Every structure is written in C-alpha cells, then in structure tokens.
Amino acid sequence: MTSILIRGRETSGLPATATVKAPPVTTAIEFRDVSKTFVTRRTSFSALTNVSLSIPRGDIFGIVGYSGAGKSTLLRTVNALERPTSGSVFVNGHEISALRGRALYQARQRIGMIFQQFNLLQSRTVFANIAYPLALAGVAKPEVVDRVEELLEFVGLSDKAFAYPSRLSGGQKQRVGIARALANRPDVLISDEATSALDPDTTAEVLELLKRTNAEYGITIALVTHEIDVVRSIADRVAVMERGEVVEHGTAYRVFSRPEHPTTRRFVSSVLQHVPSDETLDRIRRTHSGRLVQIAIDNPDASDPYLSRISREHGVDATVVFGGVSEIAAKLFGSLIVELSGDDRAVDAAIRDLARTVSVTEVPHG
Numbered sequence: 432m433t434s435i436l437i438r439g440r441e442t443s444g445l446p447a448t449a450t451v452k453a454p455p456v457t458t459a460i461e462f463r464d465v466s467k468t469f470v471t472r473r474t475s476f477s478a479l480t481n482v483s484l485s486i487p488r489g490d491i492f493g494i495v496g497y498s499g500a501g502k503s504t505l506l507r508t509v510n511a512l513e514r515p516t517s518g519s520v521f522v523n524g525h526e527i528s529a530l531r532g533r534a535l536y537q538a539r540q541r542i543g544m545i546f547q548q549f550n551l552l553q554s555r556t557v558f559a560n561i562a563y564p565l566a567l568a569g570v571a572k573p574e575v576v577d578r579v580e581e582l583l584e585f586v587g588l589s590d591k592a593f594a595y596p597s598r599l600s601g602g603q604k605q606r607v608g609i610a611r612a613l614a615n616r617p618d619v620l621i622s623d624e625a626t627s628a629l630d631p632d633t634t635a636e637v638l639e640l641l642k643r644t645n646a647e648y649g650i651t652i653a654l655v656t657h658e659i660d661v662v663r664s665i666a667d668r669v670a671v672m673e674r675g676e677v678v679e680h681g682t683a684y685r686v687f688s689r690p691e692h693p694t695t696r697r698f699v700s701s702v703l704q705h706v707p708s709d710e711t712l713d714r715i716r717r718t719h720s721g722r723l724v725q726i727a728i729d730n731p732d733a734s735d736p737y738l739s740r741i742s743r744e745h746g747v748d749a750t751v752v753f754g755g756v757s758e759i760a761a762k763l764f765g766s767l768i769v770e771l772s773g774d775d776r777a778v779d780a781a782i783r784d785l786a787r788t789v790s791v792t793e794v795p796h797g
C-alpha cells in the first residue's frame with residue numbers, strides 16, 4: 432500500500448504535515464471511520480457514525496436505507512459538499528475530506544453529481560447547461576462544442592440542443608443532468624435519488640443510461656436511493672444504512688438473496704415476493720396434504736433437472752405449489768415450495784437426494 436503526504440491538513444487535528452495511508456488503486460472511494468454530527472443552536476444530531484466502506488473502481492454501488500438513514504450525508508462527503516466531523520474520505524487516492532481551495536476544485540472536477548430535482552439552469556438551453564462546467568474549467572470554445580455534441584449524442588438528445596429545460600420531460604432533464612455531470616470526464620459519478628421523481632418506464636431508461644456510462648466510460652457510480660428496485664436492477668454491490676450506520680454490505684446478489692440484518696430483510700421482503708407470507712403458507716398447508724419442502728434457488732448456474740430426477744428415481748410425485756423467482760444483478764434467485772407425495776420412506780430418500788443439489792428445508796404441516 433502506498434502512502435501520500437498531505438500538507439496543511441486542517442480538519443483532523445493532526446499536525447500540519449501528516450502521512451496518511453492511501454487506499455489501494457483498485458479502490459475508487461473509501462470512507463474511513465466517517466462520522467458527521469450536525470450542530471444547531473439547541474441540539475446536535477449524529478447523522479453518520481463510524482462509517483467505513485470501500486467502493487471498488489468501476490463498480491456501480493448502491494447505498495440504500497429508509498429516510499433519514501444518512502445516505503445523502505454520506506454521499507455528499509464524496510465531493511466534500513459535506514465534511515466529516517471525524518474520519519476521512521478518499522476519492523481516487525486523494526483524501527478529499529482534507530482538501531481546500533484549488534486542490535479541492537480540481538478534485539471535484541473528477542467527480543460528477545446528479546440530483547433528484549435535476550438542478551438545471553432554467554434560463555439556459557440544454558447545450559449551455561452541458562457547456563457550463565466546461566466553460567468554468569476554462570476549456571476552449573471549439574473543444575466545448577465538440578464535447579457537448581458528443582455528450583448530446585451519448586444521452587440521445589442531439590435534437591434538443593437548443594431547447595430550454597422547461598420544454599423537457601423529467602427523463603430528458605435527467606439525461607441533461609447526466610451529460611452535464613460527464614462533461615469534465617469524471618472518474619466517479621455520484622447520484623442522489625436521481626430517478627425518484629421519475630415514472631417506472633423513465634426510471635428504467637435513465638438506469639440504462641447509467642449502466643452505459645459505467646460500461647463505456649468505466650466510470651465508478653455511487654448511487655443513493657430508497658428504491659430497492661433501482662439498486663436491484665443496476666448495482667454490483669450494495670450497502671444498507673440505518674441510523675447513520677452501515678448495517679450490511681456486500682454484492683447485490685448476496686445481500687438480496689441472503690439478507691442478514693433485520694433492516695435488510697424488511698427492505699427485501701417488501702419488494703421481492705419469493706418467500707410466502709404466513710397466510711399463504713397456512714393456505715398451502717390446508718390445501719396440500721403431501722409433505723412440503725422449501726427449495727432455495729440460489730445457484731443460478733445449476734442445470735440439474737432435480738425435480739423430475741428425484742420423482743423418477745424415488746417414485747414420488749413432485750408438484751410445485753408456490754414459487755417466486757427474481758433477478759438480481761442479471762442472476763436469478765428465489766424459492767419454491769414443492770409438495771412431495773408418495774411412500775414416506777421414498778419421500779425421505781428424495782429429500783436427502785435433493786439436499787445434495789439444492790438447499791432444502793421441510794415445511795412442517797403444523
């Protein structure tokens with residue numbers, strides 16, 4: 432691991448010259464023991480408590496949680512719109528939370544941001560909105576024109592270059608927001624509820640554009656959302672926040688298919704109906720007299736036709752009586768409830784056989 436030397440570090444109380452270990456080059460964003468307390472005249476409120484998290488380069492990383500969990504506060508530390516009360520935030524190896532002045536300005540140019548309310552300049556055309564950050568960075572006019580045209584084509588708005596934001600749909604406004612965020616060729620894009628004001632079809636289009644941004648430009652995307660469906664459809668990895676803390680994180684597939692923390696389980700079960708409710712389970716028990724087993728579909732690559740095989744080899748009838756399959760990060764997962772009917776010992780043998788291929792649990796009749 433390399434070290435970087437930071438001079439004039441003002442925020443942590445360390446001496447003016449300190450040696451801080453930089454994250455590995457494979458890490459785009461690292462939150463290191465980040466806490467944030469908002470102090471008002473009467474009270475102080477702890478919005479983040481000791482958050483440590485690494486976001487790999489090239490990832491699409493989702494930060495989810497209920498309202499007030501601290502998601503936006505955490506995201507806003509990435510471009511130093513918010514500064515940690517303690518701890519550090521590294522972006523591309525630079526400790527952004529310690530930068531000031533010109534160094535901060537330059538670091539921010541490598542970080543694009545998109546917002547729920549788009550934040551476009553209403554009195555300027557689409558072209559001028561996208562050109563704005565380039566002009567601020569002092570890019571020469573002919574180069575600005577080329578870059579804006581390239582971005583308009585990338586986001587599919589070449590025909591709207593001279594329209595004003597008020598004439599655009601929500602999805603088109605967010606496309607302009609994305610083009611503007613990409614203008615200075617950032618390495619990192621942060622997105623704060625960028626699809627929350629959009630309908631489901633438009634949300635899907637914008638998410639598709641974000642996927643393309645990640646795939647074609649290799650940009651790391653960190654996105655905050657309370658819509659678990661958004662994360663489910665595009666995130667490689669996910670962190671779940673509650674009351675200022677990260678309570679669980681991992682690959683999107685693992686977190687959604689095998690959630691460990693109660694908050695994650697609550698979140699997941701509200702969206703993915705692959706596990707029957709207690710009422711449904713009661714109904715299944717009443718209407719099916721055979722033995723019931725629950726089979727987890729958590730190995731999307733499994734190709735063994737296990738139901739027809741155990742049925743044939745053990746002489747039992749296997750009937751699917753409930754099932755739900757979802758897609759996470761382009762992989763399937765879910766669960767089935769299967770009724771096994773036949774001789775009791777044959778059913779026992781069939782269950783033992785099934786357990787060699789899939790994760791299986793018997794559902795007692797009550």
Ligand SMILES: Nc1ncnc2c1ncn2[C@@H]1O[C@H](COP(=O)(O)OP(=O)(O)OP(=O)(O)O)[C@@H](O)[C@H]1O
Binds near residue numbers: 496498500501505
């Ligand atoms: N500038 C501020 N001053 C005081 N409190 C703040 C400030 N910004 C955020 N908070 C508080 O910090 C907590 C976390 O807010 P944050 O916006 O990060 O949560 P969130 O998970 O993004 O939720 P939401 O989706 O509702 O925005 C909230 O209780 C909020 O009221």
